[in-house]
Amino acid sequence: MATIRDVARRAGVSSSTVSLTFSDASRVSAETAKKVRSAAVALGYRPNPLAQGLKRGRSRMIGMVVGDLSNPFFGSLLKEVERLAKRSNYNIIVAESEADQAQELAVLSHLADQRIAGCLLFPHGRGAAYVETLNEFDLPIVTLDHKVEGGAFDFVCSDNRIATSMLTEHLLRLGHRRITHLSGPAHFWTGAERIKGFEHTMRSAGFTDFDIVDGGYMADPAYAETMRLMTRSERPTAIVAANNVMALGCLAAIKDLGVRCPEDVSLAAIDNVPWNSVIDPQLTLVEQDLSRLARIATSYLLERIENPDIDAYPPRETVLTPRLVVGTSTKRYGS
């Protein structure tokens, strides 16, 4: 592999000049630049990113740390992020935290060791110590989905309260009165927000007595909770599930019980469901614009990375409004 010195020799200049030519062309004369470039082409020169990274103290890698790599939701995001990063000559390193604070911090620390340029993080921790550790990495970090309270990070998410509100409102309008929220864990930021949205809408509609059961954002617990829910005396006429996998767990339980959806119970959920169109019934849900989410998060990150006075401007925040898509899983009560 040709090095910068080979290029320098061939172009008859010093290696500093070659370096300058590529990093800040305005600092070298047009004539020299041309010589250097043609020498580089002739030798097939490609800078060694490891050497560059070592010298500069940072590499052109971006970390992406998520709770669960196999979540299909993540793939769509990754696709867009990778595309944008590639365009600016950054690579993506992916890592999984298993939604666990300790693992997340371990992974981040490992990425920081690699001198990554920045990080897209789906945070799963909380508390002052957590925020403090995050800050100590001294890394441009954009947080997604879950908000880190007390941290000063760029943040992109969709409006979680509105999401449950939309669904609840929809069900109320269809005449439902006994609506249960199959929620995520209340100690997750998104879980809590979604619960608030539900509660708020129910209260505003004059209800004080409603159920919220925790499905842990996972299919199996959701299945179990639904079983419990649908076999008791006063069963709900509608369920709002806080995410897609719980909705499917819930739906499976409903089918297994022989209860009909939407005739006996309506079901609405948050999150995109790939191939919803062939699911029976098609779920009524609120969707996020994932590629928009990805675009905003990536541009936040790249801006911060490229910006020299990185700490100068305050953290930004974008809250996307999700879109309600009415499927066939919800139906007017009693009709």
Next chain:
Amino acid sequence: MATIRDVARRAGVSSSTVSLTFSDASRVSAETAKKVRSAAVALGYRPNPLAQGLKRGRSRMIGMVVGDLSNPFFGSLLKEVERLAKRSNYNIIVAESEADQAQELAVLSHLADQRIAGCLLFPHGRGAAYVETLNEFDLPIVTLDHKVEGGAFDFVCSDNRIATSMLTEHLLRLGHRRITHLSGPAHFWTGAERIKGFEHTMRSAGFTDFDIVDGGYMADPAYAETMRLMTRSERPTAIVAANNVMALGCLAAIKDLGVRCPEDVSLAAIDNVPWNSVIDPQLTLVEQDLSRLARIATSYLLERIENPDIDAYPPRETVLTPRLVVGTSTKRYGS
């Protein structure tokens, strides 16, 4: 950040000794090793991977190059790969080729510049020049899914011929006689293999006259082809789709036409479908054991990476047999 020299100073040894302590502990006395380690801990020393990579000529990164990052099939794979790689202290860089040979090579060349240790590749090219270029990267490469003919790479896939054979056999046994194969592109290795499996089974059963239509492995073309197929005079009584997204495109067309599945037409497909359990009808399909696939591919790669005489042993190949899962989308003909 503490460097190796800081550790050396504190431990009262040279930096070479520190390096040795971590790379090959047997070469330093137990006593010295202890001093070094405790100094390292005291200073919170962590080796700089960039410096190591520069000096060694390779980093501890593994590339994963796929056609489409948003394919959910890929997420499950990635999850397992990342887990195993992390365990051996490797990171995963993901990159997308958009199933295009030129882009794939560009991406690989960029990864090679990064001095990655090895690569998991879903190849999308063919021909001598392609193979030649791949070889020139001089990189441990494990290929997945598509076989690179003429190349000497480790290879892991599932048995594509058997996959279509299983489905076709199943349909024949149910009494179907007019079976159409909604195939992938014949110029893709997997597409061709799946076609062969279909043809072979049909021929063995004594049929010479059957249709194969190309759905391009994509949902929209599959939808269109299905529309065409189901609206002509002699329509098939069963369809074998060569992958999951085509199956869903096909199913959508069937539903839109008001044709009933499985009453009017049976549908069977290759590939895992997440949440198949709530799709109506549940697809009859052949599944791959994705985590097994990931485990084998990763271990192939790691072995080659860690093995000094890397070129010594010949490429290995694993063909996994997929599993037939009978759903409700296939039904005895006429009954």
Next chain:
DNA sequence: ATGATGGATCGAAACGTTTCGAAGAAAACG
């Protein structure tokens, strides 16, 4: 006692960049 062997350690030279300060030449200024 002598030389050979081997283990532990070290110094120095890489790996391929970037960047600082300096220097020489040309241009601008009074």
Next chain:
DNA sequence: CGTTTTCTTCGAAACGTTTCGATCCATCAT
């Protein structure tokens, strides 16, 4: 015309490792 600026270019010193060859010293066989 002398002095200051500005523009180009350069040499050298990093960045933080690994590794080669050398040195030192204890052990062993003769």
